[in-house]
Amino acid sequence: DQQVKQNSPSLSVQEGRISILNCDYTNSMFDYFLWYKKYPAEGPTFLISISSIKDKNEDGRFTVFLNKSAKHLSLHIVPSQPGDSAVYFCAASAGRGATNKLIFGTGTLLAVQP
Amino acid sequence: GAGVSQTPSNKVTEKGKYVELRCDPISGHTALYWYRQSLGQGPEFLIYFQGTGAADDSGLPNDRFFAVRPEGSVSTLKIQRTERGDSAVYLCASSSVPMSALKTGELFFGEGSRLTVL
Numbered sequence: 001d002q003q004v005k006q007n008s009p010s011l012s013v014q015e016g017r018i019s020i021l022n023c024d025y026t027n028s029m030f031d032y033f034l035w036y037k038k039y040p041a042e043g044p045t046f047l048i049s050i051s052s053i054k055d056k057n058e059d060g061r062f063t064v065f066l067n068k069s070a071k072h073l074s075l076h077i078v079p080s081q082p083g084d085s086a087v088y089f090c091a092a093s094a095g096r097g098a099t100n101k102l103i104f105g106t107g108t109l110l111a112v113q114p
Numbered sequence: 115g116a117g118v119s120q121t122p123s124n125k126v127t128e129k130g131k132y133v134e135l136r137c138d139p140i141s142g143h144t145a146l147y148w149y150r151q152s153l154g155q156g157p158e159f160l161i162y163f164q165g166t167g168a169a170d171d172s173g174l175p176n177d178r179f180f181a182v183r184p185e186g187s188v189s190t191l192k193i194q195r196t197e198r199g200d201s202a203v204y205l206c207a208s209s210s211v212p213m214s215a216l217k218t219g220e221l222f223f224g225e226g227s228r229l230t231v232l
Contacts, residue, residue, distance in 0.1 A: 004156070006156075036223075041225060042225055043118070043205055043207070043222075043223030043224050043225050043226055044157065044205070044223045045223070046220060046221060046222075089156050089157070091156075101159045101162070101170070101172075101173070102157075102159065102221065103159070104149075104156030104157045104158070105156050106154065106155055106156050107156055
C-alpha cells in the first residue's frame with residue numbers, strides 16, 4: 001500500500017521555465033511533508049518542507065503547496081536551472097509521537113534542458 | 115569528512131552469505147536511521163536509533179535483519195542468509211534531534227551502500 005505517490009516517474013523542462021512536481025498521499029494523519037533531492041551516487045538531501053497547518057512555503061526558487069482536502073502537494077521550481085536535474089522525492093511524516101517515520105514516494109526524475 | 119559516511123559503497127555477495135554494512139553519522143548526532151531503497155522505489159524505513167537503543171525497528175523486514183549501535187555513534191546493519199531480494203541501496207541518515215522533534219526535515223543522508231546478492 002503506497003501511502004505517498006508520485007505518479008510521474010520523469011519530467012523534462014526547459015531552462016528558465018517552471019518545473020512542477022506532484023505528490024499525492026492517502027494517510028490523513030500525515031502532519032508534515034518534505035521534498036528531498038537526489039543526485040546519482042549521492043544520498044538524498046533535504047530541500048523544503050511544509051507543515052499541515054500551512055498551505056504554502058517558499059524558499060528562494062522553491063515553493064511547496066499543500067492542498068489537504070485533495071491530499072495533494074506540489075513543488076514548484078522557478079526558474080528551473082540545469083543543476084536542478086535530479087530525482088525528487090516527496091516524503092511525509094507518519095504521525096505524532098516519539099517515532100515519526102518518513103514515508104517516501106517513488107521519486108520523479110527532473111531533467112532541465114539548457 | 116563532516117557528512118554521514120557509509121562503508122562499503124558497494125558489496126557483492128552470494129545468496130546465503132552474511133553481510134555487514136557500516137554507518138558513521140555526523141559527529142554529535144544522537145539520532146540514526148537506516149533506510150533501504152530498492153530499484154525504482156523511494157527510501158523505505160528500516161530502523162531508528164536514539165542514542166544506543168533501537169527506538170523503532172518496525173521497518174525491519176524479517177529476523178534476518180539486525181542493527182546495532184553499541185556506543186551511540188557508529189551503527190552496523192547486519193543481514194544474515196542474504197537473499198536476492200535483499201539487493202538494494204542501504205541508506206543511513208542522522209539528525210541532531212530526536213525523531214519526535216524532526217519538524218525541520220534535517221535528516222542528513224549518507225551516499226548509501228549498494229548491496230547486490232547474486
